[in-house]
Amino acid sequence: MTDPNxxxxxxxxxxxxxxxxxxxxxxxxxxLVFVITLVKKSGA
Amino acid sequence: MAQASxxxxxxxxxxxxWRDYLDLLKPRVMSLVVLSAVTGLVCAxxxxxxxxAAVAILCITLGAGGSAALNMGYDSDIDALMRRxxxxxxxxxxxxRSDAMALGVALSLFSVAIMALAINLLSATLLAFTIVFxxxxxxxWLKRRTVQNIVIGGLAGALPPLxxxxxxxxxxxxxxxxxxxxxxxxxPPHFWALSLYTSEDYARAGVPMMxxxxxxxxxxxxxxxxxxxxxxxxxAPAFTGLGGPFYLAVSLAAGTLFVVLAVRLATSRxxxxxxxxxxxxxxxxxxxRTARNLFxxxxxxxxxxxxxxxxxxxxxxxxxxxxx
Numbered sequence: 239m240t241d242p243n244x245x246x247x248x249x250x251x252x253x254x255x256x257x258x259x260x261x262x263x264x265x266x267x268x269x270l271v272f273v274i275t276l277v278k279k280s281g282a
Numbered sequence: 283m284a285q286a287s288x289x290x291x292x293x294x295x296x297x298x299x300w301r302d303y304l305d306l307l308k309p310r311v312m313s314l315v316v317l318s319a320v321t322g323l324v325c326a327x328x329x330x331x332x333x334x335a336a337v338a339i340l341c342i343t344l345g346a347g348g349s350a351a352l353n354m355g356y357d358s359d360i361d362a363l364m365r366r367x368x369x370x371x372x373x374x375x376x377x378x379r380s381d382a383m384a385l386g387v388a389l390s391l392f393s394v395a396i397m398a399l400a401i402n403l404l405s406a407t408l409l410a411f412t413i414v415f416x417x418x419x420x421x422x423w424l425k426r427r428t429v430q431n432i433v434i435g436g437l438a439g440a441l442p443p444l445x446x447x448x449x450x451x452x453x454x455x456x457x458x459x460x461x462x463x464x465x466x467x468x469x470p471p472h473f474w475a476l477s478l479y480t481s482e483d484y485a486r487a488g489v490p491m492m493x494x495x496x497x498x499x500x501x502x503x504x505x506x507x508x509x510x511x512x513x514x515x516x517x518a519p520a521f522t523g524l525g526g527p528f529y530l531a532v533s534l535a536a537g538t539l540f541v542v543l544a545v546r547l548a549t550s551r552x553x554x555x556x557x558x559x560x561x562x563x564x565x566x567x568x569x570x571r572t573a574r575n576l577f578x579x580x581x582x583x584x585x586x587x588x589x590x591x592x593x594x595x596x597x598x599x600x601x602x603x604x605x606x
Contacts, residue, residue, distance in 0.1 A: 252297035259300040267392075270337070274400045277333045 302371035306354050306382055307347030307389075314584060315346040315442045318465060321588040322446030322458055324595045325524060330450050334400060338449035341397040342442055345409045348389030349438070352417035355382030357425075364483035386417065397449070405449035412441040426488065429495040436469030437462075457524045461588075464519075467512045468584055471505045471544060475577035478502070478553035479570035498553030505576070509544035513537030516587055525591055526599040532590045536583050543579055547572040 319342040323335060330338075354361070354372055362373035371377040390413045398406035420435030428434075440462045447458035474492050477484060478501055481493040492501040517533045519525035525533065552573040566574045593599075 246297070249297040252299045255300045256298070256303070259303070270340075270396070273333060274337060274396070277331055278400070 298371055298376040302376050303385065305371060306351045306377065306385060308350035308354070309347075311350060311439075312343060312346045314581070315439070316343050317585065317588050317592075318461065319442035319446035321592045321595075322443030322461055323450045324446075324592055325443075325457065325461070326447045326450035326455070327595070328451035335450070337396065338401045338405065338446065341393040341401070342409060342445055342449075343393075344389045345393035345397075345413050346442070348386045348391075348393060349413040349416040351382050351386030351389065352413075353386075353421045355379050355386060356417075356421050358382070360426075360487035360489060363487040364480070366480055366483055390417070401449045402452050404452060404454070405445050408441060408445045408448050408454075412438055412445060415441075427490070429490045429492055431490065432473045433470050436466050436473075439469060440465035457519065457522055460519055460522060460524065464512070464516050464587065465584065467508060467515055468580065471508045471512065471540075472577065472580040472584075474501050474505050475547065475573045475580065478547075478573040479566050481553060493553050498551075501553060502548045502550070506544045506548040509541050513541050519591065520602055523601045526594045526601050528594055528599060529587075529590045530602060532586055536586050540576075540579065540583055543572070543576040547576050 316339060320339055323330070323338060354370060357367075358370075358372035358379050361367035361370050367373065372379055372382050390410075394406050394410045394413070397409050416435070416438035420431065420438055424431040424435050443461035443465070444454055444458050447461075448454050477491040478493050478498060481491060481498070484491040485494045492504065496504075514537070516537050517530065520530035520533065550569075550572040552570045555569055594601075
């Protein structure tokens with residue numbers, strides 16, 4: 239079965255935007271945990 | 283009212299953009315939640331690492347967004363019936379209901395877990411309670427069953443200052459509960475003013491809002507009663523060691539204007555005739571302008587109270603002598 243949205247440029251653009259947002263969210267999560275760890279380890 | 287079948291993705295509906303996912307989190311509601319939580323955090327007066335303070339605010343923000351996404355997912359059936367909400371991503375078919383719910387669950391779990399690990403258990407517990415109260419008790423049980431839905435459910439919107447206070451100090455003081463009480467009493471006049479000119483929508487969706495069940499006249503009267511209680515309650519922080527001279531002046535002036543607008547609404551015919559709102563938040567017909575004016579001012583009112591408190595504490599303005 240093929241996805242009718244695959245050939246639609248607008249749908250592809252929206253999908254790229256969602257993927258980018260998801261990637262940025264994952265990076266932000268890693269950075270957040272890293273920063274919290276640093277602050278906690280410093281005893282502040 | 284039982285929930286109807288959720289709308290499926292509509293054939294030919296435009297694909298969801300990141301903006302649709304952001305809207306799922308109700309950013310406008312979120313901004314007031316964040317403001318009240320920051321106020322609670324700062325007013326607690328406890329020293330806190332700025333990074334951890336930012337993490338606490340982030341958790342409260344994401345928790346509010348998560349509960350909003352759960353609400354949008356669960357309510358997509360009735361949102362599709364109301365003019366004001368039918369353009370939202372889930373009822374319009376751009377986002378699947380299950381995706382909205384999954385986002386809501388993920389954000390809720392993430393925010394509570396980080397709050398517990400990075401800040402303290404009390405604030406995480408209060409945040410979890412707030413999310414569950416909004417997404418389950420209000421959205422699933424109260425909203426479709428009782429005319430007091432937004433009165434009881436208003437507790438969820440009122441708790442963020444308590445969460446912020448607990449995040450900063452690890453405890454909750456009487457003044458934190460006072461901030462909760464202000465938002466709790468503010469909620470009914472705020473939502474009932476809106477529902478006066480959107481009651482057709484609520485009636486169509488089967489949501490027992492006050493104007494639908496008790497009528498417009500009774501709603502206008504109850505808005506006035508809550509407003510008469512809210513105005514002095516909002517001045518109270520100036521007498522409990524929380525607010526300073528600027529807060530006293532702002533709360534007195536804004537409270538007086540709130541009551542004046544509520545009296546104007548009570549003596550008007552707002553909500554008496556059908557088709558007054560056309561589903562818009564602010565662009566309403568002449569008959570409902572008194573309701574629209576109170577609804578719009580109520581947002582500014584809460585914003586003024588909390589920004590003044592926040593500014594006083596941030597700038598080191600001492601509270602009034604009789605409150606210390």
